[in-house]
Amino acid sequence: MPTAAPSPATLPTPTSPSVEHDPHTQRRVLLKLSGEAFGGGKVGLDPDVVRGIARQIAAGQRAGVQVAVVMGGGNFFRGVEMQQRGMERARADYMGMLGTVMNCLALQDFLEKEGVDTRVQTAITMGQVAEPYIPRRAIRHLEKGRVVIFGAGAGMPYFSTDTVSAQRALEIKCDNVLMSKHGVDGVYTADPRTDEDAVKLDELTFTEALTGNLRVVDAAAFSLCMDNDLPMLVFGIDGEDAITRAIRGERIGTLVTSG
Numbered sequence: 001m002p003t004a005a006p007s008p009a010t011l012p013t014p015t016s017p018s019v020e021h022d023p024h025t026q027r028r029v030l031l032k033l034s035g036e037a038f039g040g041g042k043v044g045l046d047p048d049v050v051r052g053i054a055r056q057i058a059a060g061q062r063a064g065v066q067v068a069v070v071m072g073g074g075n076f077f078r079g080v081e082m083q084q085r086g087m088e089r090a091r092a093d094y095m096g097m098l099g100t101v102m103n104c105l106a107l108q109d110f111l112e113k114e115g116v117d118t119r120v121q122t123a124i125t126m127g128q129v130a131e132p133y134i135p136r137r138a139i140r141h142l143e144k145g146r147v148v149i150f151g152a153g154a155g156m157p158y159f160s161t162d163t164v165s166a167q168r169a170l171e172i173k174c175d176n177v178l179m180s181k182h183g184v185d186g187v188y189t190a191d192p193r194t195d196e197d198a199v200k201l202d203e204l205t206f207t208e209a210l211t212g213n214l215r216v217v218d219a220a221a222f223s224l225c226m227d228n229d230l231p232m233l234v235f236g237i238d239g240e241d242a243i244t245r246a247i248r249g250e251r252i253g254t255l256v257t258s259g
Contacts, residue, residue: 029067032177033107036074036075139172162179180236180243185239204256205259231256232255234256
């Protein structure tokens, strides 16, 4: 694993919130949120945590950035873990998708309490609580100043929400994908929770991440972004105003690019 990576392009300069924004020229980002963060490390939802996350997203959106969100569901259910306990993987994954939708509705509620108009779109049809996932409709919502929250993963088993985040970001033409992580503040040379010699990397390429087998983000998500030249920011959700800073384009965490 190289200790120094080529210097990639910096994130676009955030737009001043005092300027009237053209929706067709605004920066657009896809924010991945983990379910574990919503539960505060426990099973279920912690309303205070969700409220704080909503406030940070609202602050970033008010700075003139179009924000879409992909929700994880690990605070309710994790398909891989249930497979290890003997459950059929596809059924377990579908159950996990339902957990992501519960998180979507919670985030929608707290965002609207912050005065931010939102739409939830799901890959599995559930018309009483959400719209179906339609990329062009999602883009139109973003252009109208709404936050769009994507739930139910890809609507298919065996796909992680990391991979779905990269796919959604590409399909709705985002400038960056922002991968928030619970318990780690970027990409390290090894797992910092088990290796005290692990070193945090400020920048690296997707090729280095893949060849170095750095698993902080799924390899499929790295590959999708690399093939389509979509920059990815990996950052820790636990930092003060970390989500707002990432949305605004500040250099925190680890920036991963095609090089």
